[in-house]
Amino acid sequence: MSTPDNRETGGGRPQRADARTNRERILNVAEEVFGKGGRSASTEEVARLANVGIATVFRHFPTKAALLQAVLVQRFDRLREQAETLFHATDPGTAFFDFFSHLVTDAAGKIAIAEALLEAGGDKGGDAAQASDGLRRAVGALLEHAQRAGAVRDDVELPEVYALLVATSQASAHAHLEEEVRDRMLAVVFDGLAPVRARGRE
Template sequence: MSNPGTPGTPESSGRRPQRADARSNRERILNVAEEVFGKGGESASTEEVARLANVGIATVFRHFPTKAALLEAVLVKRFDRLREQAETLLHTTDPGTAFFDFFSHLVADAAGKIAIADALLEAGGGDAGDATQASEGLRGAVGTLLRHAQHAGAVRDDVELPEVYALLVATSRAAARAHLEEEVRDRMLAIVFDGLAPLRNSRAQTRE
C-alpha cells in the first residue's frame, strides 16, 4: 500500500487536482464568455472574459488558442444545451404545447445566440466546424418535436421542417434585431402559430 508521499502516486504528483482545476477553469471561462459575448457581441473581449472568470488571459488561451475557438466552443455549448432541452420534451403528453413552447423559447433566446455568432464571424470563424454540427443537432431535435406535434394534430400536416425552421429563424432575427418588446414578440408569435395550426382551427378558416 503506497503512502501519501510516495513518488508517482496521485497524492504526491498532484495531477488529478490539476486536471480538475483545468476542467473547472474551462467551464467557468465558457460560462462567463457566453454571458459576456451574448451581451456585448463583437465589442466584447477575451480580456473581459478572463477578468470576470478570475483567471489570467494566458489561461483563457491555454484552453482556447484563439478568440474564434472560444466563441465556437460557446456556441457549441449553447446549441447542445438547447438540443438537450428539446429532447427532454419528446415524451411529453402534450406534443403541441411542447413544440410551440420550445419555438417561443428559441425566439426569446435568439438575441444572445446571434450576438455570439456575429462575434465569431468577426473573429474569423467560418460556417464549418463543431458549431455547425451542433446547430444541425438542434435543428434535428426541432424537427422531431414538429413531427410529434403533427402526429398529435396540433400542427398542420402540410408543412415540413425547412419552411418551419425558416419561420423560426426569421422570427428570431426579427425579435433580436428589432429589439421587440415582449408583448409585441408574443403577438408576432401568435400570428405565426395561427398559421401553423391545422386549417380547421385557423382564424382565417373560421372567417370564411
C-alpha cells in the same frame, strides 16, 4: 464533438479536474459576456469575470474564434438537450410551440455570439455547424410529434418551419421588439401553423 469537455483543446490528454472547472467557467462566462456585448466584448473581460488569467483562457482556447466556436457548441447542445427532454412531454403541441417561443426569445444572445465569431475571423462551420444540425434535428422531431398529435398542420415540413423560426428570431433580435410585439408576432406564426380545422373554430 472534436473538443469534448474533458480534453484539452487541440490535444488528446484528459484534463485535470481543476482544468475542467476552469474551462467550464470560462465557457459560461464567455457565453454571458459575448451574448450581451457581441463584437464589442473581449477575452480580457471574460478572463477577469471568470477569475482566471488571460493566459489560462488562451491555454484552453488558442484564439478568440476558438473560444466563440466552443461557446456556440455549448449553447446549441444545451438547447438540443432541452428539445429532446420536451419530446417526452404529455402535450406535444404545447412542447413544440413553447420551444419555438424559447428559441426566438433566446435568439439575441446567440446572434450576438455568432456575429462576434465572424468578427474574430472564425466561421460557424465545424463543431458549431454539427451542434446546430443536432438542434435542427431535435426541432424536427418536436414538429413531427406535434403533427402526429394533430397540433400542427400536416402539410408543412421542417425546412419552411425552420425558415419561420430563423426569420422570427432575426426580427426579434435585430428590431429589438418589445415583448408584447414579439408575442403577437409569434401568435400570428402559430396561427398559420395550426391545423385548418383549429383555425376555423376560432
